[in-house]
Amino acid sequence: MKTNEIFPKGQKATENFTGDTWVQMLTVDGRNFDAMSYNVTFAAGSRTDWHSHPGGQILYCITGEGRYQEKGKPAQRLKVGDVVEIKPDVVHWHGAAPDKEFVHLGISTQLSKGPATWYGAVTDEEYMVLDK
């Protein structure tokens, strides 16, 4: 079994991402858990737009190599086993390395605080800072 086959790949995302990404919702019962969770597969070079979550988000890196950046801070490499705690209202993006696929499990916590806010695409210049 390849590690990127733990959870289903799901459907191709149609907004809030640059490049090819696939999202499989894993749990959507906000009433009982005040959270939702999902498996996200990023093709090499793909990434979310800049965004923030009023209730926070936690990422669990499952396969490949990723990138993560909080607004105003340096971008970071993500490797398998890394866990990223994104506090409420912190503006950030996450995605794959330019040359490697990346899969993370994600959970949006404290869902009752409201939906994510989106701030537009991560430009190629912003995305490539770590890899120039």
Add this chain to the structure above:
Amino acid sequence: MKTNEIFPKGQKATENFTGDTWVQMLTVDGRNFDAMSYNVTFAAGSRTDWHSHPGGQILYCITGEGRYQEKGKPAQRLKVGDVVEIKPDVVHWHGAAPDKEFVHLGISTQLSKGPATWYGAVTDEEYMVLDK
């Protein structure tokens, strides 16, 4: 890479389990996320005691084969990729198959509703119902 090496194995648990289990906390910041998360490795035959969570719990099956039972319902087999949504206050146990190691990621949601309540060990008779 073996899939059971995604997250660290952590320390051997000393209470609330039967058999050898290892727990690695992954996130503990209840203030910012109202949740905590952990990787749990169950040796073949090991399992939690009966317990419930006032804020619910979600399990993500990563490696091997597990067992899950809610009080008053039949036990179920868990395989890689299964996601278990355990609603608030539902009394249950989870663990490995009798002959296979099992690893799950777990998240305790709505942590501010309070800690888990424990109801004692799952007996060998209760544990083996599915595997007789």
